[in-house]
Amino acid sequence: MSEPSSHHATFTIERRYPAGIERVFRAWSDPARKARWFSCHDEWQASGYTLDFRVGGREHLTTTPPGGQPHRYDAIYQDIVPQARIIYAYDMHLGDKRISVSLATVEFKPEGKHTVLVFTEQAVFLDGYDDEGARERRAGTEIGLQNLDESLKQGD
């Protein structure tokens, strides 16, 4: 664990949202709107969210799992094509320790009245990082999926 190490991984998540591309893009570009979904953790305490949405601008968020160390997210925006693409680099700190550095690409594609969002992360995980919040995060995801089910049932 004390040995410096770096492990690379890439993953992609694709989602289809029943909303127009302008509205989906605005949810990423407008600080007040983004704070409402991005800094929202069901069980983790979120604090200090800031977003300066322009190339070279920064974003920050600290989240803390119950009884755990704070996870600090810091991003810098590299590329913005309105309603089409966002690329930003970000790192994560667990306490004082940097645990990962990533490049994230968010692509927006119109599909009728809906929007397909493709999120790709190219990550370097550092120094045998082991996440003490893994279980809490999984529990949080379960709740997130239930919220999603509920909102779909209500037929928006």
Add this chain to the structure above:
Amino acid sequence: MLNYSATPRKAADGALLDQVFQALADPARRGMVERLSRGPATVSELAQPLAMSLPAVMQHLQVLEQSGLVRSEKTGRVRTCHVEKAALRAVGQWVARRRTSWEQKLDHLETFLADEGEDENEDAPPARKRRSKP
């Protein structure tokens, strides 16, 4: 193996992951793991598709065994290898955690868009509707 509910294993788990990732960093070793994931094989069977000497294959095998990804037994003069499925799963878990975190955020985005959509459809949106949590 990786059991995140058992805290005393954490340091060992981190070190093991290092070895697993290192083992999988090499294309020849990934090929060997891929072959073994379809079933056990002897060392010469592993060597066959790789343009590689037997000693070189043995060296790769050693790295794979140290990582816990692969186990082998010698019966007479034949060494048979098989993949250790639990170790293979551990690699995926590590990346899966980051992915899961994003899945959660993108779920929240969906809920947010649905809420916002409702507000736009209503003439007077002063009382924000909050989705009740389960």
